[in-house]
Amino acid sequence: MIATSLEKLSKYKVLGSNLATAIAWLEKGGWDTLADGRYEVDGTAVYALVSHYNTKTPEAARYETHKDYIDIQLLVSGREILQVRKPEGLVTSVPYKPDIEFYATPEPNDCHAMLLEPGVALVLYPEDAHRPGLAIAGSSEPVHKLVLKVAL
Secondary structure, rough: EEEEEEHHHHHHHOOOHHHHHHHHHHHHHHHHHHOOOEEEEEOEEEEEEHHHHHOHHHHHHOOEEOOOOEEEEEEEOOOEEEEEEEOOOOOOOEEOOEEEEEEOOOOOOEEEEEEOOOOEEEEEEEOOEEEEOEEEOEEOEEEEEEEEEEEE
16 A cells, blocks of 8 residues: 555655556646546556545445556645555455455455545555545534545
8 A cells, every 4th residue: 555645655656556546647737627427548558437426424335446457646625544454364254356456454454544535545456455445433514525546
């Protein structure tokens, strides 16, 4: 996982050509005005998912992993907690389907909790099980989110 500011994300272009394409697309701007939906950046190699939703309680959120894509997650508006941990030891609740697998939340839930707010970018790799969309202090709020899917 990489946690950085949006303005410092460009230094990670060296980690791969698809990642460089995704970051260059972010640098061009305009993504903050997109309506909900899927947007092709470079075919299936890089695409963006835009959504609006309300943050959820821990009971309503699940861990997920991806095998073929890196996620770059950032918020246009709102705030949420995103929990991250290693996937080892997690119990599958929804088996893998292209490109996502869901897991039950373990007890105890040993994880890192990250605050995602505008200006913060989280880059999540297949080894980063993550549970996005969590309400802060149990108080749900609306968010406008962008997730770039970057093929490995």
